[in-house]
Amino acid sequence: MSIRPSAYEFFAGGGLAGMGLSQGQSWGRGRTGIDTVFANDMDGMKAAAFRANHADTPFHHGDVWALNVGDLPGRPDLCWASSPCQDVSLAGARGGLEAGRSGAFWGFWRLMQGLQAENRAPSVIVLENVIGLLTSGQGRDFAAVCTAMTEAGYRVGALEMDAALWLPQSRPRLFVVAIKGEAPVTSTPAAPFHSPRLIAAYERLPQTVRQAWAWWSLPVPPHRNLDLDAVLEPDAEVNWLEDADSILALASPLHRARLDAAVASGQRRVGAAYRRVRTENGVKVQRLEIRFDGLAGCLRTPAGGSSRQYVVVCDQGQVRLRRLTGREAARLMGVSDDYQLPKSQSAALKLMGDAVAVPVVRALTEGLLAPALNNRRAAA
Ligand SMILES: C[S@@+](CC[C@H](N)C(=O)[O-])C[C@H]1O[C@@H](n2cnc3c(N)ncnc32)[C@H](O)[C@@H]1O
Known part of the structure; x- marks a missing residue:
């Protein structure tokens, strides 16, 4: 026993x-x-x-x-x-x-x-x-x-x-x-x-x-020394979105300014973003909210496309955008790569978003x- x-x-x-x-x-x-x-x-x-x-x-x-x-x-x-x-x-x-x-x-x-x-x-x-x-x-x-x-x-x-x-x-x-x-x-x-x-x-x-x-x-705990970039897949192994510009265009002036500053740095800067519905002047509008503080936003259950998190990578004056993967979500929950995730990305993201x-x-x-x-x- x-x-x-x-x-x-x-x-x-x-x-x-x-x-x-x-x-x-x-x-x-x-x-x-x-x-x-x-x-x-x-x-x-x-x-x-x-x-x-x-x-x-x-x-x-x-x-x-x-x-x-x-x-x-x-x-x-x-x-x-x-x-x-x-x-x-x-x-x-x-x-x-x-x-x-x-x-x-x-x-x-x-x-x-x-x-x-x-x-x-x-x-x-x-x-x-x-x-x-x-x-x-x-x-x-x-x-x-x-x-x-x-x-x-x-x-x-x-x-x-x-x-x-x-x-x-x-x-x-x-x-x-x-x-x-x-x-x-x-x-x-x-x-x-x-x-x-x-x-x-x-x-x-x-x-x-x-x-x-x-x-x-x-x-x-002691100060965390792991940031978002450290848990991401290599850039060459992920699918980048072709319609990035239309999604980035949803950023409010404040978030656009963050993005522009990251691009202007010329350095590699990695951010995380969510689409959210906000009410502005009494009207509901879709907004893209981006953070560059080394953290992903809170993982959520992907009930629809808008609740899936984006990864934003600025490097040498270029911006690329993609979806966070299920494996990356697992790493953001402290789960090692030998954990078996469901094959479907949405199932893997739901599993981790609820955990x-x-x-x-x-x-x-x-x-x-x-x-x-x-x-x-x-x-x-
Ligand atoms: C917030 S999640 C908890 C996830 C878990 N802590 C983890 O680390 O993966 C809540 C879970 O409760 C389960 N659940 C909801 N209602 C339930 C019920 N009536 N009986 C049993 N399980 C239920 C859901 O399927 C879901 O997996």
Whole structure:
């Protein structure tokens, strides 16, 4: 039997949360990482990707609401839920956690209650979601999640972690971490993981939740030295767009000025761009928004052509434009090139656009989750 702690991975997608959990190196006395012993997702493409990359991990393909506690093996140390974020995303309709897909959180929570009833509750629960969870439903969704965890006997805290601290991608995400018993805490919020918007959300929580709240402490990583250019395919091996001029013409004056400055430098400058619909003078217009800060924009699920990210390369006074590839998206999530991606570019981009960045989970594991489990085992 493994002496490593075990995890159930809900809403597992391509299994990136589990990859980060298993890579956490700070486990004491030669023990490293946390093993996923059960995973679940309802999407067929994600199920195929999970199985292709984690053949030894028991995987249940189906709706979380169709699972029963009896389907879950043993007693997990940790349960991870990357529940769907569309309904709480700032970019979405914001129906809240009770609505449609994000309501799946409660399908997960029902299982946590079932485990508790059988004395099999995990010591640690992590909910990963978009930052919009802090404010959706005027803060009621965040309060409901934290209240459920508090009532189940956990200390609760949250961290806002941006993948840009580890990877060349701007990707802020919320991690709500519930821990039973003694755990490392800070008494006051500290940047960068306790952002002003998280502190504001905490202040809106009910008193009972604030009493069980912890400002979890996490080491800040050293300065990132990887930029966007470092994860791109060689220029000669990708397809450049022939209609680049018409797409670049969508840039607003501000973004056009950025582009012109990059071209005028005469140096190689690599940027990332998205098409977005903006309202200008009361009229909706398509705009191309370009950044040259060494980061890709947050990867998104490609629901339509406009949500696929572009790569802009300026070199020796020339500009070239192309689509970001699925493999590049995987690298932007901290996934190594031996990970098997779906053959279709749109499937690969969807898989990665929905996922959690591996080094972020790894940092959370090393800095907080593994030490908390260590404390629990030492106390047992
Ligand atoms: C934000 S993604 C999480 C991706 C994952 N963390 C990863 O790294 O790839 C949410 C996932 O929840 C799955 N999902 C949505 N509703 C579900 C439900 N009711 N039951 C099971 N899985 C569901 C989706 O298919 C999607 O893969």
